[in-house]
Amino acid sequence: MIKITFPDGAVREYAEGVTALDIAKSISEGLARKILAASVNGQVQDATKPIYHDASLKLLAWNDEGGKSTFWHSSAHLMAEAVESLFPGTKFWVGPPVDNGFYYDMDLGGKQITEDDLRKLESKMAELAKKNEVYVRKEVPKAEAVKYFQDKGDEYKLDLLQNLNDGEITFYTQGGFTDLCRGPHIPNTSFIKAIKLTNIAGAYWKGNEKNKMLTRIYGVTFPSQKELDEYLAMLEEAKKRDHRKLGKELSIYTMNDDIGAGLILWMPNGTVIIEELEKLAKETEQAGGYKRVVTPHIAKENLYHTSGHLPYYADSMFPPMEMDGEKYYLKAMNCPHHHKIFDAEPKSYRDMPYRLAEYGTCYRYEQSGELFGLMRVRCLHMNDAHIYCTKEQFAQEFKAVNDMYLKYFKIFGIDKYVMRLSLHDPEKLGQKYVNEPELWLETEELVRNVLKETGVPYVEVKGEGAFYGPKIDVQIWSAIGREFTLATNQVDFAQPRSFKLSFTNKDNEAETPLIIHRAPLGTHERFIGFLLEHYAGKFPVWLAPLQVKVLPISDKFMDYAQTVLQSLKNADIRCELDDRNEKIGKKIRDTELAKVPYMLVIGEKEMNENRISIRRQGKGDAGSKSLDEFIGEITAEIKSRKSE
RNA sequence: GCCACUUUAGCUCAGCUGGUAGAGCAACUGAUUUGUAAUCAGUAGGUCGUUGGUUCGAUUCCGACAAGUGGCUCCA
Known part of the structure; x- marks a missing residue:
């Protein structure tokens, strides 16, 4: 007999080899019908997997963490089974659960899949689900697994196998479909009652744009039709909030083929909002000790060599204009211009911190496929400022910027966001990030401490830093669920050096300042796009174009x-x-x-x-x-x- | 940039398998002078995204380009 400990602390004895499903049945048949998977000693596994030793057990149903994702993972397998039956010879890559459903990437061998095919696949899936097919787990030696996929001619699964060893390889089979899979899965297909395949998309193999493009089918499934209906209704509601729809209905902005993709024309209503936001920013920055500046939209090539932007980001800048043998670029950022203002007159420690603010117009050549309403555009107006400070002043200044964010968010009632501490990726030093390993670690620690002091919850993400330093990004989600950086607060230890910026310290020595780049209100484009969705178009009186x-x-x-x-x-x-x-x-x-x-x-x-x-x-x-x-x-x- | 789809009146959308287009709302005109989410009638409005091709004939079929959309990649 083994001892099973339940989440409420109760301990019961069961025979060795008992499954979570058996245990559920022993409690009640009704419970057993809802169990999708089990968490055994904190590990999510099949509810049908035998348990041989004393363990803590949590039975996972639809609303438990791990329950839904297992359900969707199994649904991906069910979809693959349907695809295999309708499109024989399809090779499968991976099919994980995601936030709202699942997808499966596949190579259809040149065949194309249409919306109509999705409906057919849904029917097929429903048909297979009703067959009550059991998900059967099997441990397979590597040699056998390799042979299986070699015989099938499936180079994708063979690729996956390369990184797996004996003892780690399991196959799952439901009905006629067998897949290399770590699991876990739900007991059988009959749990899947409502199916919606949502869209077809291309996805690069292994996420690398140099690789072949696979076909990805997204779908979502539910244990009842009612839940699917509710989900679809929720999507409809979200669409009503979409800033692109509201932006048109409320005459906020427009776009025009003759102007160009990603170039926003702000209509009178949108311009009212812009002016109110700028008024707020100017008041706030005035109170925060910022000085306002105005800089041109273009600059000569050399400026961006100095800043280090050209080697890193030439691709996302508009191509240069040539004039009198000189190349001019549209500015993709305001910082180099501001640095030149800092540098125009000698600075002493008495001038620090020196804060320059500008609602700066920037141009970025975003890839055509990336453009998205107001959220991702090619001409943007940034709530930009640069703070030049001493190392000693840094923490206080950085915190003051963070406090400014929070003050703004309170005004707008913004509460659904995630603060992200964006760090460098040591493997990409010298490519994506300036090669200053020690400075990275040092400044990252400074920023982390500021966040801790503020007491705001945050997540750390490697590989999201700016090329010149770590940053805090405020992440928000658009109505249709896409993630964006709304505001940003960045450290820069690279540009002060490349621009040879300095101030005279108390000991009469030249010292290099640190720079903070910050944009609490992001850009007008993204911020107003966000506000449209946030308020569902119902702006508070102070922002309303017509009051x-x-x-x-x-x-x-x-x-x-x-x-x-x-x-x-x-x-x-x-x-x-x-x-x-x-x-x-x-x-x-x-x-x-x-x-x-x-x-x-x-x-x-x-x-x-x-x-x-x-x-x-x-x-x-x-x-x-x-x-x-x-x-x-x-x-x-x-x-x-x-x-x- | 890549894969897929879409583009018809100011807006939202019809238009089956090729024979040059229709509705509702908006606009305009007239009647009505109205009490908290749609008064009635009439009029006007479209080289069917652009551009090549196939065809006697293309909004419809095919190609290219542009823009938009869903993803992928990217996102200072």
Whole structure:
């Protein structure tokens, strides 16, 4: 007999070789029907795998960590089985579970797969799932495994086998499909009740763009149709929030073939938001001791050799323009320009920290396939600043920048983000990262300490640093789930040297400063894209392109409406009058859809009593007030930059 | 950049297997003068992304290019 310890601390005895599924059955049949996998001594494994020694056990169902991923992993195998039956001869690479489902990469031997094929595959999967096929695990010696895939002519699985040794190799078979797989898997296919294959995509073999492109099919499955329906409804909701859809509906921005891909045309509504954001940034930076500067959009080639950008990032800069035998580049970053301002006059320790800020326009030649609405563009306006400081000042300055982020995030009510400490990858020193191993470690530790002091949770990721130093990135997710860096706070120990920047210290010696690059509000493009989705288009009053719409009941009250409008204008409120010959219901509907925060309804009653009736977007009738009272309140709301 | 798909009126979308296009909303005009999410009627609006080819004939079939979309790669 062996002792099994349950999560609640209870210990029960079972015969050797008992499976998690047996144990579940011994508790109740109903429980057994929900068990997808088991966590044995913290290791996720098949619920059907025998247990021979005392162990702690957690039975994993759909909502447990490890349950869902096992379910989706098994679903990937089920999909592969369906693909093999409909497209014989397909060779499979890997098919892991992901955040929202699973995929499988495959080589279809030149055949193409269409949307229609996905529907056929779904049917086939459903058919196979109903057969109640059991996932059978088998340990296989390496020689046998190699022979199996050699006979099949499957170079992909043979490649996987290269890195595996005897004792590590297992095959899983369900129905007629056998795959090299570490597992674990769900007990059988009947758990999979609802199937949706979502899209077909290309994916480079092993993620290397020099390799062959495989076909990747993404899918998602659920233990019931209801859950699939809910998931699809959620996707529909997310689409409504998509900044590309809202950006068009609310006339925020547009793009045009004659202008170029990734080049945003900000319409009047979008420009209002830009100007409000800049106002906020300027106030905040003024208070933070920054000085503002303005620099040109282009610079000569040599500047970017000095900065070190050209050898590293030439590919992502627009090609140079030649003039009088000199090459000019559109700037992809503002820092070199700022360094030249720092360097224009001698600096002493008394000038430090020296903080330069600019909403700088940058141009980056992003790959065509990378462009994405406002989130990934080729012309961007960065909330940029560079802080030149001494080593002693660094921690305090870096922390002040972090505090500035948090202050901004509070204003916008941003809470769904991840702070990422982005470090270098020692293997890529000299290629992707300046070759200063000790400086990297030293500054990474400085940044880590700042983060710890701030007490903000963060994750560390190797290989995400800038080429000139480590950084803190604020990661956010777009409505459709794509991850982006919203804001960034970076250390630079490379450029101060390459630009030979220095200040005179107390001992009258030349000393090299450290630089902090920071962009708490990221770029206008990405930030407004994010805000559109964050607010679902319903901007707080201070950001709303149109703050108040005046809605007269009929033409009879147009004169009074005009005086109301004029008073609002005099109070610097962004307002318009709906003077169309429409019924009030129609005017309200259109204004609601345009997501204007306040509507002032004006009719006979209001005119006679010299008042206005207020309707708040999304909330309906909000009673009546005197106009002065309303103006006082909305002005305070705007000034407070309240994010409701 | 790579794989795949898409591109029809200002917007959202119809248009089967080739015979030069249609709806709703928006716009404009008229009637209506209206009380908290769509008043009615009429009018106008499209070289069917661009460009080659096949064909008697191309929005429709094929190619190239551009832009967009889903991924991959990339992302200072």
